[in-house]
Amino acid sequence: MIDQLQHVHAETRALLDTLQRRVDRLDVGPEWNSSLRRLVRELGDQLEHAVNQAHERADQAKRRDETMVRFKVRPPRLR
Numbered sequence: 001m002i003d004q005l006q007h008v009h010a011e012t013r014a015l016l017d018t019l020q021r022r023v024d025r026l027d028v029g030p031e032w033n034s035s036l037r038r039l040v041r042e043l044g045d046q047l048e049h050a051v052n053q054a055h056e057r058a059d060q061a062k063r064r065d066e067t068m069v070r071f072k073v074r075p076p077r078l079r
Contacts, residue, residue, distance in 0.1 A: 005058075009051050016044050 023036045 005051065005054050009047070012047055013044075016040060016047065019043075 020037070020040045023033070023040055026033065026036070028036075
């Protein structure tokens with residue numbers, strides 16, 4: 001799962017970089033340019049946040065699995 005996440009992250013980061021370059025070349029007024037740059041920056045921030053959350057969830061699941069194996073605990077029942 002982490003490998004797939006890293007692959008998608010790299011692809012999305014490349015697309016955002018391309019979008020940023022295209023926004024920089026647009027022939028629009030300074031207000032539009034500023035708004036579009038901010039939008040691209042916010043998209044990048046959201047991407048990083050989502051990736052960090054996914055890594056945290058994966059780490060938690062791995063620790064939980066290791067704990068179960070170490071103490072031979074049954075997984076909790078689904079409610």
